[in-house]
Amino acid sequence: MQSGNIGQEKRPDTLGTVLCAGKILLSSGAEIYRAEETMYRMAEAMHIEDMDAYVMNRGIFATAKVGGEGIQTRIVSVPDKEIDIGKIEEVNELSRDVCTHSKTLDYLSSSLKKIESRNHYGVMGRMLAYFLGAGGFSFAIGTSMRDSLCAGIVGSMIGLYLLFSQGRIKSRVLETILGSVLTAILGNLLVSLGIGVHLSYIIIGVMMDLVPGVAFVNSVREFSQNNFATGETLLISALLTCV
Incomplete structure (x- = not known):
């Protein structure tokens, strides 16, 4: 039984792969609405149904119906932000590619792993x-x-x-x-x-x-989008850092 599994690669998790895109965006300094929109578009392209996601600056909570596997729930922790506009642009480009052309889950997963491990600034x-x-x-x-x-x-x-x-x-x-x-x-x-x-x-x-300028600007942006909890968190973090 064990010998039959040797050499078999584990299939990427569909919902987890979509949430990985949101994680990369948030940890690279993207706004919450951008991460949400990208995840929803990728989920639609990957035929994920009834996806609901609640996104904050340090975590993503999502439920969705994936194929015949029933309702799945995922919680993803987002690490501290390290501003990387290059990663944000690459994830956005990947999202447009996946939505425009028919791409496999393996392609999406491997592309996100490459983006996540890439360092644009030496x-x-x-x-x-x-x-x-x-x-x-x-x-x-x-x-x-x-x-x-x-x-x-x-x-x-x-x-x-x-x-x-x-x-x-x-x-x-x-x-x-x-x-x-x-x-x-x-x-x-x-x-x-x-x-x-x-x-x-x-x-x-x-x-x-x-000075944490990106955190302050993003907090104002979240307030304008009625995301008061996240905006308050970012603003307090920015003010504490400044003090």
């Missing part, structure tokens, strides 16, 4: 983004090019720190606090060495990299 790319963000914000508030360069250097170090702390520090608030401490230490070091001049401008520029 270490150097992230450090460059933090460098430009911190330096640009510092220059925008009226400081000199010298202080902007210092802010960019500190910002790139913060980007490296955030990359290292990902998955190691579970609390986003604690991660931001430690990042702020590191910002102050590096900023003071550059000023003490005579490289930087105005410490406040350097720190303000770097701090803008740590």
